[in-house]
Amino acid sequence: MTLEGARERRVRTGGVELCVAELGDTSNPTVVLVHGYPDSKEVWSEVAGRLADRFHVVLYDVRGHGRSTAPQPLRGGFTLEKLTDDFLAVADAVSPDRPVHLVGHDWGSVQSWEFVTVGRTEGRIASFTSMSGPSLDHFGHWINKRLTRPTPRRVGQLLGQGAKSWYVYLLHTPVLPELAWRGPLGKRWPKILERAEKVPRGDYPTSSLPTDAAHGAWLYRDNVRARLRRPRPDAYAHAPVQLVTPLGDAFLSERLYDDLELWAPGLVRRTLPAKHWIPRTRPDQLASWITEFVAANEGGAVPAGEGGPVTATGTGKYAERFGGQLVLVTGAGSGIGRATAFAFAEAGARVVAVDRDAESAARTAELARLIGAPEAWAETVDVSDEQAMEKLAEKVAGEYGVVDVLVNNAGIGLSGSFFDTTPEDWKKVLDVNLWGVIHGCRLFGKQMAERGQGGHIVNTASAAAFQPSKVLPAYSTSKAAVLMLSECLRAELSGQGIGVSAICPGLVNTNITSTAHFAGVDADEEKRRQKRSARLYGLRNYPPEKVADAILRAVVRNEAVVPVTPEARGAHLLSRFAPRALRAMARVEPPL
Numbered sequence: 001m002t003l004e005g006a007r008e009r010r011v012r013t014g015g016v017e018l019c020v021a022e023l024g025d026t027s028n029p030t031v032v033l034v035h036g037y038p039d040s041k042e043v044w045s046e047v048a049g050r051l052a053d054r055f056h057v058v059l060y061d062v063r064g065h066g067r068s069t070a071p072q073p074l075r076g077g078f079t080l081e082k083l084t085d086d087f088l089a090v091a092d093a094v095s096p097d098r099p100v101h102l103v104g105h106d107w108g109s110v111q112s113w114e115f116v117t118v119g120r121t122e123g124r125i126a127s128f129t130s131m132s133g134p135s136l137d138h139f140g141h142w143i144n145k146r147l148t149r150p151t152p153r154r155v156g157q158l159l160g161q162g163a164k165s166w167y168v169y170l171l172h173t174p175v176l177p178e179l180a181w182r183g184p185l186g187k188r189w190p191k192i193l194e195r196a197e198k199v200p201r202g203d204y205p206t207s208s209l210p211t212d213a214a215h216g217a218w219l220y221r222d223n224v225r226a227r228l229r230r231p232r233p234d235a236y237a238h239a240p241v242q243l244v245t246p247l248g249d250a251f252l253s254e255r256l257y258d259d260l261e262l263w264a265p266g267l268v269r270r271t272l273p274a275k276h277w278i279p280r281t282r283p284d285q286l287a288s289w290i291t292e293f294v295a296a297n298e299g300g301a302v303p304a305g306e307g308g309p310v311t312a313t314g315t316g317k318y319a320e321r322f323g324g325q326l327v328l329v330t331g332a333g334s335g336i337g338r339a340t341a342f343a344f345a346e347a348g349a350r351v352v353a354v355d356r357d358a359e360s361a362a363r364t365a366e367l368a369r370l371i372g373a374p375e376a377w378a379e380t381v382d383v384s385d386e387q388a389m390e391k392l393a394e395k396v397a398g399e400y401g402v403v404d405v406l407v408n409n410a411g412i413g414l415s416g417s418f419f420d421t422t423p424e425d426w427k428k429v430l431d432v433n434l435w436g437v438i439h440g441c442r443l444f445g446k447q448m449a450e451r452g453q454g455g456h457i458v459n460t461a462s463a464a465a466f467q468p469s470k471v472l473p474a475y476s477t478s479k480a481a482v483l484m485l486s487e488c489l490r491a492e493l494s495g496q497g498i499g500v501s502a503i504c505p506g507l508v509n510t511n512i513t514s515t516a517h518f519a520g521v522d523a524d525e526e527k528r529r530q531k532r533s534a535r536l537y538g539l540r541n542y543p544p545e546k547v548a549d550a551i552l553r554a555v556v557r558n559e560a561v562v563p564v565t566p567e568a569r570g571a572h573l574l575s576r577f578a579p580r581a582l583r584a585m586a587r588v589e590p591p592l
């Protein structure tokens, strides 16, 4: 997706001529995208393309950048006041009668904070989505508070952000930044972005980069010191604000935004595991959040578009992170899978509930919608069936999109000594518990990797993965394999922003006991054992909702191996520090 097909016009204002590009139907709500440093409007090309079927998308090169002309002289030509004049000139040209929805990244966000907090733009801005660029006024107050009322924590925060701002000091030195950008740095920048930020090569950065970066140094010189020293006391937002925080931002600390609700009441917060250049690395997620926020502030009056319907904001404690994301859970018809589907639904995620049992999958999807999922679908598939899984992956990608979080959870129980376990028993348990996970990772993981916008895979293993038992040879082997597969895949995908977690619960009160197969006994004895184990698990009474919570937390924190339940945590510790004790316990006949 590029700016191809965009309509261009020039807007004259304050001695400069701005290059403005427009996409989409002008009768739709207008979204204005403001780029940062050292960028031009093309940084938005991926996001703009995704928004254009619903919105009138407007991008402009900030003065001195891209194909906009530079002020003469440069010094004093980039003040926030002048940048506000430019924004108003663009807004008046492209949307004279309706307020616009503003989106800013980096310095585009810094200046947009000015637009949305000064009186003369009141009524012209319908909403503001900010990413990786704080208000200099808020930043100034943040520093003052830490200097005037220092606590060890506050001083730590100050030093932390101070260290991340090294480039700001450099940009204040005369001439050097210009020489660097027009010389070696300008040449190497695309490679640096690719290596350090994982920004894919393409139509960005553009050839104007050295000039953009040299001119843009004045954004800092004209504003930063003056504003941080004397921040405006009344920098309150007069439009609703959505804050998108990439958690791996090398330039900005999350703590900067701690007090933001004071300046922007009703603030909507979003977080994502990514680095600074999210318009390039996470365009799908940004387009979805921008769409959602604009829709919420247009009273829902947004055209349907091709990118799926507009999503609603979730309410759970993880809504910041999962709202609008696509989550697929296998074995979602019961127990841990169902509880996990519900937890993601509560966080506002779109849920695909997969189970071999059609009715229970449908029920999960129906309840997920009631709980808060903006959309939920049921899919009936046996995860061990390679072709059925291939079809599912194709359908999901075609109809719902690329999955952001995949939970390979479907599994079956099998108990019995090694010699009682038949080859058919082995095949069955490995087919579902291991091959089901392999198919899921292979098919949906590949789509995630190919999209190049990160994601997360959760595999439900078990404490049995590291705790041997003489009565669970096949089940434990399948789970140990899932654990190792998860670790290997985690290593392979780490460079692509895709996390992999293995969840290892102990005894959880679900249906698994009543469907588990007991090898080597007749049907009556099997029924009796199922009943007995169900009773035992019932007495233990560890709810699947707690496992679901651990799953969401594991995704948020990108945890590798997560033992859930005290007995699983204990066994995990023993497996590392006292494996002999576990081996001794493995010989004990369990009370089933």
Ligand code: NAD
Residues within 6 Å of the ligand: 330, 331, 332, 333, 334, 335, 336, 337, 354, 355, 356, 357, 360, 381, 382, 383, 384, 409, 410, 411, 412, 413, 432, 436, 460, 461, 462, 463, 504, 505, 506, 507, 508, 509, 510, 511, 512, 513, 515, 544
């Ligand atoms: P459950 O029986 O309540 O739910 C499992 C779901 O998976 C069911 O809805 C079932 O229809 C579905 N399923 C089974 N085979 C399938 C297949 N081939 N294709 C599609 N769907 C299939 O069990 P649960 O306890 O919620 O188990 C979920 C996962 O947690 C399993 O992998 C299990 O091994 C693991 N686990 C459970 C416990 C526990 O104590 N319950 C402990 C550790 C690990």
